[in-house]
Amino acid sequence: xxxxxxxxxxxxxxxSYPIYIGEGVYAETNHxxxxxxxxxxMVVSNxxxxxxxxxxxxxxxxxxxxxxxxxxxxxxYKTLEMVNRxxxxxxxxxxxxxxxxxxxxxxxxGDMTGFAAATYQRGVHFIQVPTTLLAQVDSSVGGKTxxxxxxxxxxxxxxxxxxxxxxxxxxxxxLDDRQFASGLAEVIKYGLIVDEPFFSWLEEHMDGLxxxxxxxxxxxIQVSCRCKADVxxxxxxxxxxxxLLNLGHTFGHAIETxxxxxxxxxxxxxxxxxxxxxxxxxxxxxxxxQDFDRTVQLIERAKLPITPPRALTPxxxxxxxxxxxxxxxxxxxxxxMNKIGQSLVTDDFDLKKLEQTLQHYAD
Amino acid sequence: xxxxxxxxxxxxxxxSYPIYIGEGVYAETNHxxxxxxxxxxMVVSNxxxxxxxxxxxxxxxxxxxxxxxxxxxxxxYKTLEMVNRxxxxxxxxxxxxxxxxxxxxxxxxGDMTGFAAATYQRGVHFIQVPTTLLAQVDSSVGGKTxxxxxxxxxxxxxxxxxxxxxxxxxxxxxLDDRQFASGLAEVIKYGLIVDEPFFSWLEEHMDGLxxxxxxxxxxxIQVSCRCKADVxxxxxxxxxxxxLLNLGHTFGHAIETxxxxxxxxxxxxxxxxxxxxxxxxxxxxxxxxQDFDRTVQLIERAKLPITPPRALTPxxxxxxxxxxxxxxxxxxxxxxMNKIGQSLVTDDFDLKKLEQTLQHYAD
Numbered sequence: 073x074x075x076x077x078x079x080x081x082x083x084x085x086x087x088s089y090p091i092y093i094g095e096g097v098y099a100e101t102n103h104x105x106x107x108x109x110x111x112x113x114m115v116v117s118n119x120x121x122x123x124x125x126x127x128x129x130x131x132x133x134x135x136x137x138x139x140x141x142x143x144x145x146x147x148x149y150k151t152l153e154m155v156n157r158x159x160x161x162x163x164x165x166x167x168x169x170x171x172x173x174x175x176x177x178x179x180x181x182g183d184m185t186g187f188a189a190a191t192y193q194r195g196v197h198f199i200q201v202p203t204t205l206l207a208q209v210d211s212s213v214g215g216k217t218x219x220x221x222x223x224x225x226x227x228x229x230x231x232x233x234x235x236x237x238x239x240x241x242x243x244x245x246x247l248d249d250r251q252f253a254s255g256l257a258e259v260i261k262y263g264l265i266v267d268e269p270f271f272s273w274l275e276e277h278m279d280g281l282x283x284x285x286x287x288x289x290x291x292x293i294q295v296s297c298r299c300k301a302d303v304x305x306x307x308x309x310x311x312x313x314x315x316l317l318n319l320g321h322t323f324g325h326a327i328e329t330x331x332x333x334x335x336x337x338x339x340x341x342x343x344x345x346x347x348x349x350x351x352x353x354x355x356x357x358x359x360x361x362q363d364f365d366r367t368v369q370l371i372e373r374a375k376l377p378i379t380p381p382r383a384l385t386p387x388x389x390x391x392x393x394x395x396x397x398x399x400x401x402x403x404x405x406x407x408x409m410n411k412i413g414q415s416l417v418t419d420d421f422d423l424k425k426l427e428q429t430l431q432h433y434a435d
Numbered sequence: 436x437x438x439x440x441x442x443x444x445x446x447x448x449x450x451s452y453p454i455y456i457g458e459g460v461y462a463e464t465n466h467x468x469x470x471x472x473x474x475x476x477m478v479v480s481n482x483x484x485x486x487x488x489x490x491x492x493x494x495x496x497x498x499x500x501x502x503x504x505x506x507x508x509x510x511x512y513k514t515l516e517m518v519n520r521x522x523x524x525x526x527x528x529x530x531x532x533x534x535x536x537x538x539x540x541x542x543x544x545g546d547m548t549g550f551a552a553a554t555y556q557r558g559v560h561f562i563q564v565p566t567t568l569l570a571q572v573d574s575s576v577g578g579k580t581x582x583x584x585x586x587x588x589x590x591x592x593x594x595x596x597x598x599x600x601x602x603x604x605x606x607x608x609x610l611d612d613r614q615f616a617s618g619l620a621e622v623i624k625y626g627l628i629v630d631e632p633f634f635s636w637l638e639e640h641m642d643g644l645x646x647x648x649x650x651x652x653x654x655x656i657q658v659s660c661r662c663k664a665d666v667x668x669x670x671x672x673x674x675x676x677x678x679l680l681n682l683g684h685t686f687g688h689a690i691e692t693x694x695x696x697x698x699x700x701x702x703x704x705x706x707x708x709x710x711x712x713x714x715x716x717x718x719x720x721x722x723x724x725q726d727f728d729r730t731v732q733l734i735e736r737a738k739l740p741i742t743p744p745r746a747l748t749p750x751x752x753x754x755x756x757x758x759x760x761x762x763x764x765x766x767x768x769x770x771x772m773n774k775i776g777q778s779l780v781t782d783d784f785d786l787k788k789l790e791q792t793l794q795h796y797a798d
Contacts, residue, residue: 152519156584163586166757191554194581194592218557221519223526229557230593394529 092363096301099359186217204254549580568618617702631776683708
């Protein structure tokens with residue numbers, strides 16, 4: 073067992089579960105044994121991740137009846153059709169309600185596998201082994217599962233909690249630089265929305281994180297999951313506080329949808345979206361200029377984009393933002409900031425300032 | 436308002452909801468107003484039901500922004516593809532999380548619309564207007580939603596509660612005789628599993644029910660929903676007691692699957708399944724012969740089949756029963772009876788007796 077193994081408990085009553093973080097946690101047989109009640113297990117992965125980590129996962133699951141389902145890799149495959157492939161594989165193997173799905177991969181595999189687990193025979197057991205930084209700090213907590221629809225991102229889904237999450241820092245070494253930076257965007261987000269000291273820690277240790285120091289990574293993952301768990305535990309169904317987690321996401325989804333899924337990585341779109349939210353917060357006189365500068369600088373140091381693609385006009389941005397899930401009865405709600413570490417959800421802001429932000433960034 | 440209007444409350448904590456039963460309840464504007472929190476409403480119906488009842492439904496919803504989605508009619512259309520049509524219609528109309536889906540139709544429309552409501556943006560509001568007897572006494576309570584998969588019936592789905600159910604006896608007059616009898620199968624089931632006095636009442640009033648007397652119907656629907664609500668309230672996620680509701684269903688699903696969806700109606704298959712469960716209960720020495728005779732006689736009086744199709748061999752039956760959702764880790768669990776009104780879920784029975792029942796019925 074690694075020196076860095078840490079356990080974090082997500083407290084959701086009878087749906088509580090542990091997250092283990094560290095080197096080698098995904099290969100630990102005991103973690104699976106504690107969490108899997110039946111014998112039937114299916115590992116769902118993709119063509120990129122399976123060659124790297126499937127064998128060791130299957131070794132750790134040697135005591136169970138294990139099947140696998142390997143899907144193509146990419147956000148463009150986050151579809152109902154791929155979920156249907158998981159259903160078919162399970163039905164062909166006569167999987168019962170007592171079976172367990174293990175998601176081995178990034179956010180796409182996690183979201184689809186979770187949705188399959190939520191809806192196969194109205195719910196089977198679910199374990200997440202996120203292999204990207206983004207999935208480790210984002211999908212590990214919150215119970216959001218689902219797929220994209222041609223008319224909108226993440227439009228189909230369910231809230232469904234895993235029984236166990238294994239976030240292994242070893243799997244981050246094989247991530248390409250863009251994917252890694254994309255995960256850092258969400259890490260920075262937690263600092264921005266609720267945790268100024270963590271934001272300062274990130275400013276101090278960004279170089280070590282970019283070098284993928286496992287101890288620094290384990291700490292950053294743990295604080296990120298803790299921040300998200302605090303918000304989610306307080307508000308499981310996103311009535312209020314939970315929406316803070318969407319900082320940068322309304323702008324970001326517009327970028328992702330406008331460019332077609334897969335052109336921009338999720339974290340890249342969120343990174344630029346956070347810059348735009350900071351810009352708007354500044355224009356409204358809420359966030360100090362200095363905090364805006366620190367925000368943009370840290371995002372840029374994490375090798376993330378700080379401006380949207382030129383192809384998007386302000387009009388197109390607004391149009392894309394209006395089908396976002398965070399619109400309540402036609403009013404546009406955004407996550408904005410009073411300062412680093414203090415954010416709010418509001419539809420009470422001057423729309424002209426939003427137009428100025430869009431003009432500034434998208435013209 | 437009708438003389439027969441009755442209100443039944445299904446008590447599920449913060450997901451409790453009322454069922455209104457009687458003549459004309461689906462056309463009452465106030466029922467909708469009490470239950471719909473936003474402005475966006477989509478009525479989902481099918482090509483058979485819409486010409487009969489859509490106009491009055493839309494009149495009752497005149498104060499909302501209403502769209503419609505009309506699907507083809509039939510169990511063979513209870514698919515993920517049709518649910519995807521509902522998603523597309525909602526996305527094209529820019530439906531938000533605050534929107535409401537109204538299911539106007541039988542069990543297929545109710546199950547699919549409920550599943551769409553459970554999974555559109557991870558959950559929107561849901562109202563059921565069941566227009567068949569089967570849907571009124573079965574789908575009104577329990578929160579089961581979902582679709583079929585080519586490899587198995589009801590294999591994809593979610594538990595999701597409506598905010599309101601309107602069970603209108605007026606809509607039963609346009610039901611064809613087979614559909615109507617299919618609903619009576621489930622009504623008889625409640626007598627068999629938990630309510631001997633109701634079973635006796637049914638023996639006494641079967642002729643009036645077959646003549647579709649609205650007052651008798653309203654009473655039968657109300658008792659049926661009450662029986663089901665009692666079982667479901669005690670055990671929302673089907674850990675134990677709830678499985679009693681599956682009396683006749685394991686045999687019945689084998690008939691439905693074996694014949695291909697749509698050949699036998701659900702209630703017809705359940706009716707025969709209940710006869711087979713009663714036969715097995717008798718062979719095990721649990722149910723008295725006299726109760727078996729009363730069971731078969733009442734089912735036959737309701738114009739329901741009491742023997743399975745000849746095409747199914749005992750071997751095929753067993754094979755089909757083994758993929759049923761009610762199999763726990765390979766052991767076959769069935770709902771059987773000690774007598775009329777007293778049933779149990781068990782995997783502790785002599786499999787030879789099951790083979791005798793299958794030989795008797797399917798050879």
